[in-house]
Amino acid sequence: MAIYHEFIAVVIPIKIIEKKCKHLGKLKGVLELNREWVGKKILCDKYLYKDVTMGPEEIEAIVWYWIEQGLTPFKIKDGKRYWNDLAVVDLVQGITAPCDWLTYDPKDPSVYMKGKPKGEIVYPDILKKT
Numbered sequence: 001m002a003i004y005h006e007f008i009a010v011v012i013p014i015k016i017i018e019k020k021c022k023h024l025g026k027l028k029g030v031l032e033l034n035r036e037w038v039g040k041k042i043l044c045d046k047y048l049y050k051d052v053t054m055g056p057e058e059i060e061a062i063v064w065y066w067i068e069q070g071l072t073p074f075k076i077k078d079g080k081r082y083w084n085d086l087a088v089v090d091l092v093q094g095i096t097a098p099c100d101w102l103t104y105d106p107k108d109p110s111v112y113m114k115g116k117p118k119g120e121i122v123y124p125d126i127l128k129k130t
Helices: 014-020 026-033 056-068
Strands: 002-004 008-013 042-044 048-053 074-077 080-083 087-090 102-105 110-113
Touching (some): 008 014, 014 026, 014 048, 026 042, 048 056, 048 110
Antiparallel strands (some): 002 110, 042 048, 102 110
């Protein structure tokens, strides 16, 4: 599965939320805390959680929120900074730093877990076909 991408977003593997956000109630708790945004700016597929916004100031606040929840945004690999527990994806730039676990397809546009089939795309409620 894949998640439709627009603007700028923080993408997190669900397995990271399940492992590091037990204090929030794992994914179920995170979705409950943000229930008014699920299907709008927050989308999930089988592997990924995505929170989208329109500006860099808001994306910085989202990243800091997840840091406060125990996620580590970066790791150093071969002397280069890589996304670790989360990644920021921009509609124009794509994935904003190297990332071992995420694929961005600018043609659709969508994001999906590297090594997993792209499959169907999860769209926000407003874009779902009826």
